[in-house]
Amino acid sequence: VQLQASGGGLVQAGDSLLLSCTNSGRNLFNYGVGWFRQAPGKELEFAAAITPGASTYYADSVKGRFTISRDNNKNTVYLQMSSLKPGDTAVYYCAMDATFRATNRGAGYYSRRTTYDYWGQGTQVTVSS
Numbered sequence: 001v002q003l004q005a006s007g008g009g010l011v012q013a014g015d016s017l018l019l020s021c022t023n024s025g026r027n028l029f030n031y032g033v034g035w036f037r038q039a040p041g042k043e044l045e046f047a048a049a050i051t052p053g054a055s056t057y058y059a060d061s062v063k064g065r066f067t068i069s070r071d072n073n074k075n076t077v078y079l080q081m082s083s084l085k086p087g088d089t090a091v092y093y094c095a096m097d098a099t100f101r102a103t104n105r106g107a108g109y110y111s112r113r114t115t116y117d118y119w120g121q122g123t124q125v126t127v128s129s
Helices: none
Strands: 002-006 009-012 017-024 033-038 044-050 056-058 066-071 076-081 090-096 123-128
Touching (some): 002 090, 017 033, 017 090, 033 066, 033 076, 044 066, 056 066
Parallel strands (some): 009 123
Antiparallel strands (some): 002 017, 017 076, 033 044, 033 090, 066 076, 090 123
16 A cells, blocks of 8 residues: 655645545555644644545534545545635645445544554645735
């Protein structure tokens, strides 16, 4: 498994960005995939997740602004970020739960960093005011 996150950049408040998470090897649609972020000087925090069954979960801080989705043909999970705020500035990581076709274990499971076995290298998102 080699996860690669991309799509970050420098944008202004109110702009949108599309992050992508690709994997060489296993098909991502068989596994739960999450997006986490870490702002300077802060803990890693959950942003969004998509289950093998395509259920989605969001942190309250991004709900209504971020959308996680998956393209099975491209083996890619996306995080569409809209109405970006300076507080969204962080390094964004995608991560994969190695449990094959896990039944949906709920928001608590998918929002925990310890659920995920594989992590990408991160992509920087900077939102200026």
